[in-house]
Amino acid sequence: MNPQIQALFDLQKRDRQLHVLERKLDLIPKRLVELDEDMKKLAKMLEGEQKKCEDTRAFQRTHERALAEEEEMLKNSRAKMGQVKNPRELSAIQREIESTRRMANTRTEEINKIKAAVEETETKLEGMRASFEDIRGKADAEAERLRKAQTKLEAKLAKLETNRKDLKGQVELDTIRTYERIRKRVGGMAFVAASEGRCTACKMHVPHQTFVALRKGEEIHSCESCGRLLFWKGLFPEDEATGEPKAKAAPEKRAAKASPSA
Numbered sequence: 001m002n003p004q005i006q007a008l009f010d011l012q013k014r015d016r017q018l019h020v021l022e023r024k025l026d027l028i029p030k031r032l033v034e035l036d037e038d039m040k041k042l043a044k045m046l047e048g049e050q051k052k053c054e055d056t057r058a059f060q061r062t063h064e065r066a067l068a069e070e071e072e073m074l075k076n077s078r079a080k081m082g083q084v085k086n087p088r089e090l091s092a093i094q095r096e097i098e099s100t101r102r103m104a105n106t107r108t109e110e111i112n113k114i115k116a117a118v119e120e121t122e123t124k125l126e127g128m129r130a131s132f133e134d135i136r137g138k139a140d141a142e143a144e145r146l147r148k149a150q151t152k153l154e155a156k157l158a159k160l161e162t163n164r165k166d167l168k169g170q171v172e173l174d175t176i177r178t179y180e181r182i183r184k185r186v187g188g189m190a191f192v193a194a195s196e197g198r199c200t201a202c203k204m205h206v207p208h209q210t211f212v213a214l215r216k217g218e219e220i221h222s223c224e225s226c227g228r229l230l231f232w233k234g235l236f237p238e239d240e241a242t243g244e245p246k247a248k249a250a251p252e253k254r255a256a257k258a259s260p261s262a
């Protein structure tokens with residue numbers, strides 16, 4: 001066989017591998033950004049809850065200060081009780097004490113409610129912090145795994161690129177140019193098999209003489225219909241990706257027909 005045919009065949013293989021690798025590599029930075037954004041969102045949520053809890057605690061302190069003042073007032077009023085000069089003054093102080101006491105009682109109830117709310121929020125926060133740490137640990141591990149995969153893929157890619165250059169050097173420049181042009185145009189296979197007198201990509205007939213030449217494995221010809229470069233299928237019998245679409249499995253079709261919903 002003409003070594004250029006083998007080289008072009010191998011080159012196409014490398015190109016397909018490169019394409020797959022590049023797509024995989026493209027996904028990694030995107031995934032890393034997503035992970036980072038997810039963690040930022042979670043951190044912001046946690047921060048918001050913490051702030052709420054702090055605000056509630058500040059509210060509790062304000063009430064506690066007011067309660068202390070009310071208790072001070074009660075103490076003063078009680079002290080004044082010993083110095084009353086007449087029943088009118090006594091009843092005024094009693095009223096004052098009663099009203100302050102009511103205020104203090106209401107406030108104590110309010111403080112207890114706030115305390116319960118703070119406790120509840122703190123429990124919730126504790127849970128949130130624990131799951132945040134858990135998620136962060138997993139995200140860090142995932143990022144680490146992705147970075148390692150990226151390094152590996154990049155090394156593989158570099159190797160393939162070098163190999164690809166070597167192979168390109170083994171094929172005539174004109175042929176390489178045609179190959180690259182068609183690859184761009186069809187967005188895929190540019191070197192395809194000819195089988196039973198037809199191009200397996202476009203299914204059109206290959207002139208008899210061309211097919212005979214292809215079978216000898218000495219020349220590379222273009223398909224007159226689609227322009228793809230051709231090789232005889234028999235040269236690479238083990239190759240599965242020769243441009244032929246995969247035959248559909250008949251049992252699946254039967255199964256689909258048997259199903260009432262289909």
Ligand SMILES: [Zn+2]
Nearest residue numbers: 199202223226
């Ligand atoms: Zn064709």
